[in-house]
Amino acid sequence: MKTARIIYNPTAGKETFKDQLSNVLTRFENAGYITSTHATSGPDDATYAARFACEQNFDLVVAVGGDGTVNEVINGLADFNERPDLGIIPMGTVNDFTHALTIPNNLEEAIDTILSGETAKVDLGSMNGKHFMNIAGGGKITEVSYEAPSKLKAMIGSLAYYIKGIELVPQMRSINLRIEYDDDVFQGEVMLFLIGLTNSIGGFEKLVPDAKLNDGYFSLLIIEDVNLAEFAHLLSIAMKGEHLKHPKVHYFKAREVKVSSFEEVQLNLDGEFGGVLPAHFKNKKEFLKVRVPLAFYQELNGEDMEYSLPDTEQEM
Template identity: 45%
Template sequence: MYRRARLIYNPTAGREMFVRQLPRILERLERAGLETSCHATREPGQATIAARQASERGFDVVIAAGGDGTVHEVVTGISQGPHRPILGVLPCGTTNDFARGMGLPRDLLRACDVIGDGFVRTVDAGRVGDRLFVNVAAVGDVTAVTYEAPSRLKTLVGPLAYYLKGLEKIGSLSRSFPVRIEADGRQWEEDILLMMVANTRSVGGFEQLAPKADLNDGKLDVIVVRKTGIADLIPLVRIARKGGHIYDPSVVYFQARYLYVESDEPLRWNLDGELGGILPGICEALPGHLRVFCPRPAVKDRTEPDETVLV
């Protein structure tokens, strides 16, 4: 029996590679039993509207094709009504952190096969105020790099766009700010450079930035970088590629289900690379909020009763 799927895609993602492969992608999905229609986004916010409309129209599956920003918008859209379709992801963005966290292949046709196989995991999301995130909520000047890097530049040069934008802001990366944090009953104050609340291990292309993160443990992983100078920050970035930063004395790393964060400065949340409001704010885990197509695990690795959706 065919199941109805809505494919929402960013035509500029992945250096416009997705559009070139779209006919083959649709053929692959149809062959797997998914009756698929498409919606191309043209500006920020359209993926959320399209995903909400797909949910209201009773689509069984909504597929986000793009980067983490597209996934963020689609998840926001499918979460706004009583019917929540299963989420599929075709990763073709700049860093694809959520897709990495789910173990999805970067090859788009292989990612279609993951959806067609029908294995579904229940995974957590996070919430700041009334807004969701699936990968990371962050506070600090460096987080502005993600939404200030022009989309056309990301299309042309990929992840290098973030590094180029980061070089422009290098002088402000050492500017600290005071925060007061309450996490699962623990409270403290500190001057920090950056705070990230991660749902997945991969953040900003760093595959072990939150090395203990688990997408279905009902917890968020919190990384706080204390006030330090650029001379100390640069080697910290280097060891962060393998997860060694969590043992550095300038880093606080812990897990929590709930956080309250405030500051005397008007700091902005960054949610999955998008603007997410001003502090203060409550950040909390939403256990089992989403059902997502993912690669089928080896039998020896199965520890929970995930579902297989027949298409």
Template identity: 45%
Template sequence: MEEQKRARLIYNPTSGQEIMKKNVAEVLNVLEGFGYETSAFQTTPEKDSAKNEARRAALAGFDLVIAAGGDGTINEVVNGIAPLEKRPRMAIIPTGTTNDYARALKVPRGNPVEAAKLIGKNQTILMDIGLAKNVKNGYSQEHYFINIAALGTLTELTYSVPSQLKTMFGYLAYVVKGAELLPQVQFTPVRVQHDKGIFEGSVSMIFVALTNSIGGFEQIVPDAKLDDGNFTLLMVKTGNLFEILHLIRQVLDGGKHVDSNLVEYIKTRSLSIKHLDNSSRLLLNLDGEFGGDAPVHLYNLANHIEFFADTDLVSDHAITLDSEQINREKMAQRFIEETNHFEVSIK
């Protein structure tokens, strides 16, 4: 007799207006219907709660670990599993505000039961995972990331944006919102070594992306592949306010920024980033959270974790515009209009 598969649901009870708490029983029923002996773990405010439980479940031999929450919860579960030699399959149930990883995998958002039902399609992708090695709070660390590593003064400005704005618009929006913050942008001298060579110069922002969805927008790295073993490295080589505004408009206008001479756009399997100004810090942002300081070494762990996904949609480049996406498109258009007025008023 074939041994029954086991699944562990790790869920954040406070994410998405506690939507997961209301749906745990039905989600467990769905997973049981797919042949999994399923149990649930509710995360706590304790540090690394989801990470520690994911590691425990993996070492206990669970076949599937499901992360239910926002991108932060998914990141934490990945950090529990990624260091292990034997890693279970993963699935996600997105209940956060931006849900970039769910967008990349085409997992239904805002409906935990429908997201769980996707597992029944039995479609998976061997996803690339990022590994960052650097120093945080004075200690050497290794931290895995699933979507984006970012550095530079534009990135650092995001830490000062009100949490309400982050909730409304997600990661990119509180970078983009910087029409009022952009005058503070400074050029930062860096040395970036990548597969194609070495870049040495000043930048206002560095993106190192694994997927094409950042803050709900899919135009920043429009050609990112989920499983090719490459990061997409994007460096903004200007600190000029008007040039940055123009680049942002190009991003929102179908990703035309990738051809700009103000941008370095490179595919690389690994890279190192060093800050060349010893009088200041260059902060690292990993999946939207503070990840320590440069220098940092980044490695793409190709095909590292097998995720359930809707591959029928992932292979289709067409984007389905739900109400949330339509609102983002409207916000982008408003930003373009407002920055036009901003430029005119400064002149």
């Protein structure tokens, strides 16, 4: 028999998942899984639960919650050479990672993906011993993600970070950074740098339009010093995917990135506090095994999605 461990945030999704738990367990057991659950009780608890699942050789770990819960689970899985497949049921305020993987927000459809979908290998980012699956960043603007009011985040998701950012730009300043990416170096006054793995970052689907989740490369975005008007303009053109043409935006692909500064600069990993500079980012190519929809799996791996008739039918 296959084994599954469901790790869920009991407060996610307006606490609706708890009411559906019995039906969820029935679906997994009908699919041939011996299934157990773990309700998280505080920060990093999902990481410990994921480590336990690895130690007990579970075949499948299911993370239920938003990007924060998924990030904690991934940090638990990343400690092991042999890891269970990861299934995700998005139930959080911010679900950028599952959006990038085209995993449905609907509970039943997300379970269908876990039980009947394909297992894709996607890249994972590491930074000073921590891991992230979607985005890392630094600069004064990233610090506003911790200050965005929770009610605002609940209503409009990650866009709240940027609204708060616009409010604080007048009192912000750029920071002199040294950013080494593979064999090149950028040094100068920077308002913000972002290191992305997917094309869905902070609600902006076109921020890194050519992102590929299994190519072993980060998308590195660097924004030089900007004023309020320039920042607002950048946000507006970023929604259309036209920001890469802006003279104060620099875009590179890199497998490794090292960032340092003489000042203390806070880091953001998948929307949460990730420590301070200096930092060494590494892309772990195809490190994570995730259950995804068939269409996404085929697109990711460059497979022909057109249906071909068997030879005998083609000859008729």
